[in-house]
Amino acid sequence: MDLNRKISGGIYLVVDPSLGLEFILSTIKKAIAGGIDVLQLWNNWNNEQNKTVVIEAICAIAHADNILVVINEDWQLLRTTSLDGVHLDDIPEDIDAIKQSVSKPFVIGITCGNDLTRIEWANKNHLHYISFCSMFPSPSAGVCEIVNKETVIKARQLTALPIFVAGGITLNNVDELPAAGIDGIALISGIMKADDPQATTEQFKQKLADLKTLNNETVIDE
Numbered sequence: 001m002d003l004n005r006k007i008s009g010g011i012y013l014v015v016d017p018s019l020g021l022e023f024i025l026s027t028i029k030k031a032i033a034g035g036i037d038v039l040q041l042w043n044n045w046n047n048e049q050n051k052t053v054v055i056e057a058i059c060a061i062a063h064a065d066n067i068l069v070v071i072n073e074d075w076q077l078l079r080t081t082s083l084d085g086v087h088l089d090d091i092p093e094d095i096d097a098i099k100q101s102v103s104k105p106f107v108i109g110i111t112c113g114n115d116l117t118r119i120e121w122a123n124k125n126h127l128h129y130i131s132f133c134s135m136f137p138s139p140s141a142g143v144c145e146i147v148n149k150e151t152v153i154k155a156r157q158l159t160a161l162p163i164f165v166a167g168g169i170t171l172n173n174v175d176e177l178p179a180a181g182i183d184g185i186a187l188i189s190g191i192m193k194a195d196d197p198q199a200t201t202e203q204f205k206q207k208l209a210d211l212k213t214l215n216n217e218t219v220i221d222e
Contacts, residue, residue, distance in 0.1 A: 006128070007162055008037075010038065012185065013031050014072075014166075015042060016042050016044050017054050021057060024058070027192055028058060034191075034198040039062050039068070040070045040071070040186070041055065042072045042188070043071065055077065056081060059082040069085075070083065073088065084106060085106045108127045111131050111133050116158060119158045119159050122159065127161060130162075131186055132164070134167025135168060135169060135177060136169060137168050144167055152165060157181075162184060163182055164182075164185065169186075170190055175210075179214040180215050181215070182212075187204065
């Protein structure tokens with residue numbers, strides 16, 4: 001896996017391993033064909049699952065298309081598997097200790113809410129991207145607060161890091177997202193529960209491209 005490939009935006013697929021390996025591998029393959037850019041393995045396991053087996057199977061498929069795979073929270077798995085990075089839900093007590101304990105380069109992202117001080121922490125500690133959750137109400141968003149559109153717009157002024165948005169995003173409401181500053185969209189059920197994951201991924205990519213075009217046109221007008 002070429003870690004020189006940067007996370008710059010695009011469609012970020014979050015996979016729930018509790019859905020079963022056969023199902024998620026099939027869906028991931030279709031989503032890859034549709035053009036996903038990043039893949040996260042959500043830390044939600046069945047008791048009988050072998051984490052290493054699941055991770056390596058997913059990494060094998062994703063890495064064949066040069067797609068980075070990150071794990072939600074459980075950064076220790078970086079030391080024993082082919083994972084490329086970790087996505088943090090909260091600021092850890094000692095990020096430097098985590099970096100030192102993993103004997104390979106890896107990417108780090110973090111979930112943000114309306115508290116913009118987390119952006120300062122992400123900048124200071126040289127993270128690779130941030131993700132805002134939740135933009136809309138969603139069962140998978142859990143305890144995430146609803147993020148104000150103005151927060152995302154303000155974040156773009158505070159950081160050069162790629163900004164993803166997540167939580168309750170569908171093809172029906174994606175046009176309601178703030179165009180300014182969004183680099184990518186993170187999705188779980190929007191793709192994992194789609195009748196046609198490939199076609200749905202392609203549609204989300206086009207929606208994202210339209211948002212970026214709208215943002216560029218707005219900047220030019222100003």
